[in-house]
Amino acid sequence: MTPQTVRVELAAAGGCDRSYDIRVGQGILAEIGPQLAAHKVTRAVVIADAAVVAQHARIALESLHAAGLDTLVLEVASGEGSKAAGEAARLWGDLAEAAVDRKTHIVAVGGGVVGDLAGFVAATYVRGLAVWQVPTTLVAQVDSAIGGKTGINLPAGKNLVGCFWQPRGVFSDINSLATLPKREYLSGLAEVVKYGVIRDESFFAWLEEHRQAVAAADPAALHHIILTSSRHKAEVVSQDEHETSGLRAILNYGHTFAHAFESASGYGRFLHGEAVSLGMVAAARLACRLGRIDSELVDRQNRLLAELGLPTDVDSVARELATDELLAIMRRDKKAVSGQLRFVLPTRLGHVELVDGISAADVAAVLETTGLEATG
Ligand SMILES: NC(=O)c1ccc[n+]([C@@H]2O[C@H](COP(=O)([O-])OP(=O)(O)OC[C@H]3O[C@@H](n4cnc5c(N)ncnc54)[C@H](O)[C@@H]3O)[C@@H](O)[C@H]2O)c1
Ligand SMILES: [Zn+2]
Structure with a gap:
């Protein structure tokens, strides 16, 4: 290479x-x-x-x-x-x-x-x-x-x-x-899957197809994922360097939930990427609840995350943490606008939108549900 x-x-x-x-x-x-x-x-x-x-x-x-x-x-x-x-x-x-x-x-x-x-x-x-x-x-x-x-x-x-x-x-x-320790490596894969979900359907499919090589950190697979991810990050940064147009905010897919999980569980329990994986599961569920995507896409995303060794069991995490506290943290999130809940949500594989004014009841329902997708 x-x-x-x-x-x-x-x-x-x-x-x-x-x-x-x-x-x-x-x-x-x-x-x-x-x-x-x-x-x-x-x-x-x-x-x-x-x-x-x-x-x-x-x-x-x-x-x-x-x-x-x-x-x-x-x-x-x-x-x-x-x-x-x-x-x-x-x-x-x-x-x-x-x-x-x-x-x-x-x-x-x-x-x-x-x-x-x-x-x-x-x-x-x-x-x-x-x-x-x-x-x-x-x-x-x-x-x-x-x-x-x-x-x-x-x-x-x-x-x-x-x-x-x-x-x-x-x-x-x-x-x-x-x-790099294996856990640190796998944690980084959450951000890689993120690029597939937010911008690149064919990259997502490539990750599915090559999941074993990716999980094993095969050099050729690494080369492809780092190059593709770098291209995506570079393009977004070029178009919205200082996060003023809202485009760069799409990189925060899964992150509003992730920051709440990290903060409520006390930093150190989850690596950042692990929290992002759980956050993407919760965000996809929210998108499904709001009728933006169907449950097949939720399952497909979660299956890839799990196959790459990332945590996806939001239910057990949400059972341990108080929903009120998670909501309070999300309202204080740097990216929240005047305490209103705002999320980056998919509309299909490879495309997300920034959605304002999401009700606390919908977010709470996502955290308290036993899951719209099959949980194992
Ligand atoms: N600036 C940004 O846009 C941006 C984006 C995402 C995350 N971050 C920040 O990045 C930080 C997380 O980064 P990270 O996950 O790289 O964590 P990190 O820098 O703490 O590295 C993770 C661990 O791996 C060790 N390590 C690093 N390279 C190694 C190697 N090659 N071999 C063996 N061990 C190695 C480190 O000592 C550390 O223990 C957070 O502070 C987060 O806020 C910033
Ligand atoms: Zn991140």
């Missing part, structure tokens, strides 16, 4: 073309040095997740050295806890101590946590350093590293502080997924 490029087209600003390339393939980490050197970069600070420093960040670092760049590595402890103001402040301090100037580029190596944190630190230090994203989880390769959303969490909620800061480029090396 030859490495491939996906272009993220963005409107120019201040006379600068901000569009960038996502490189997808095996061994892409070795391209980093030559690529930065081609941009006349002479110094790079690699901000890396502790879990990937020894293996994947080292390959990036060797590539940067070989291309003649001066480098510094800043390690970040693994886990969501690092996406915090204290950690951003520590990194700002380290950059100051190393006398990092505005010509220095940041290279973020890790999953969504390091991508979001390092992106935010890059966006804010000396009013903005260029950043390159090197995603090493499936979630980051198909989603978080693309599109420029950066940020940290507050005790009051996730991603409450942050900004849009597009990377100069993204290097998605399929080889780096070989060390």
Whole structure:
């Protein structure tokens, strides 16, 4: 499989073309040095997740050295806890101590946590350093590293502080997924299935047909799913970079329910993708209840999720969590408009719409029902 490029087209600003390339393939980490050197970069600070420093960040670092760049590595402890103001402040301090100037580029190596944190630190230090994203989880390769959303969490909620800061480029090396724990990998597949449901019926059918290769992380299957997902994310971001037209909101399919499940169960019980899988089950049920899709489509989506090893038993999750609390969290959701319930719902496979003004009674019914689809 030859490495491939996906272009993220963005409107120019201040006379600068901000569009960038996502490189997808095996061994892409070795391209980093030559690529930065081609941009006349002479110094790079690699901000890396502790879990990937020894293996994947080292390959990036060797590539940067070989291309003649001066480098510094800043390690970040693994886990969501690092996406915090204290950690951003520590990194700002380290950059100051190393006398990092505005010509220095940041290279973020890790999953969504390091991508979001390092992106935010890059966006804010000396009013903005260029950043390159090197995603090493499936979630980051198909989603978080693309599109420029950066940020940290507050005790009051996730991603409450942050900004849009597009990377100069993204290097998605399929080889780096070989060390990813299986549960993390499968969790990322929820976002992959999401692209099929919201935009691409034939990709959904491809996932059904190749489900065994996909679940087993076969390299050829990985190449196809990362490339296709990157194309979808890139197209949506190109058309609605700052989530103003409503188009980018379709990426939140399943996420209103997912955020409520994550928050009500206490962060840590579900991985994000697992909550998204449950959220897509609930959203499809809601669409069916509202007469937008038939129960066959609900079953078809849920079957694929289950076959890929993702959780789909919304009923048992909903039995444990209070419906009132879930509804209250959904009303507070960043994406809710004046407390009104708003969901991204399918109208057919490969197409979704943003639907406002959904009644709490319908949402509660979806969570309290024993299921419109056959549950096993
Ligand atoms: N910016 C966006 O648009 C966007 C989109 C989706 C999610 N996110 C954010 O992304 C975060 C979740 O990202 P994630 O799922 O990548 O989590 P993560 O960054 O916490 O990584 C998951 C785990 O895998 C480990 N890891 C990473 N790469 C590895 C590798 N190659 N081998 C072995 N272990 C590895 C990490 O240390 C961590 O323990 C959340 O904070 C979420 O808010 C952001
Ligand atoms: Zn998500």
